[in-house]
Amino acid sequence: MFQSRNLWPALSALENLALSLRLAGRRKVERSAEAALHDFGLDRRSGQRAGSLSGGEQQRLAIAAAAAREAPLVLADEPTAELDQRNEQVVLEALARLREEYGSTVVVVTHSPPVADAADRVIEIRDGRVS
Numbered sequence: 595m596f597q598s599r600n601l602w603p604a605l606s607a608l609e610n611l612a613l614s615l616r617l618a619g620r621r622k623v624e625r626s627a628e629a630a631l632h633d634f635g636l637d638r639r640s641g642q643r644a645g646s647l648s649g650g651e652q653q654r655l656a657i658a659a660a661a662a663r664e665a666p667l668v669l670a671d672e673p674t675a676e677l678d679q680r681n682e683q684v685v686l687e688a689l690a691r692l693r694e695e696y697g698s699t700v701v702v703v704t705h706s707p708p709v710a711d712a713a714d715r716v717i718e719i720r721d722g723r724v725s
Contacts, residue, residue: 603645
């Protein structure tokens with residue numbers, strides 16, 4: 595999961611999740627995609643093109659895709675970098691839900707103190723060294 599460009603902007607939110615599931619070789623694509631949209635508060639946006647969603651909604655959609663795929667490991671590079679404080683909190687809650695309810699291990703790279711504070715474990719790297 596990157597800061598941006600996680601999605602196919604011309605596809606709807608539902609189509610993004612369905613395609614993600616198909617690419618992962620999953621069955622029951624529509625039902626899983628709809629359930630993930632619901633779980634992450636995006637069911638009202640299912641028909642909206644991903645490129646027109648807000649930054650926070652796009653990040654939640656990327657998280658919902660990981661949940662729908664039952665991703666055992668999610669690598670997130672600055673997932674809240676371009677978000678305001680409110681959307682940063684919403685994305686952090688979605689990542690926590692991904693970990694707690696879906697069993698995913700979430701590894702986040704960040705410069706954001708609030709994001710680091712939300713982590714279970716922090717490993718700090720300064721000048722190429724673990725401190």
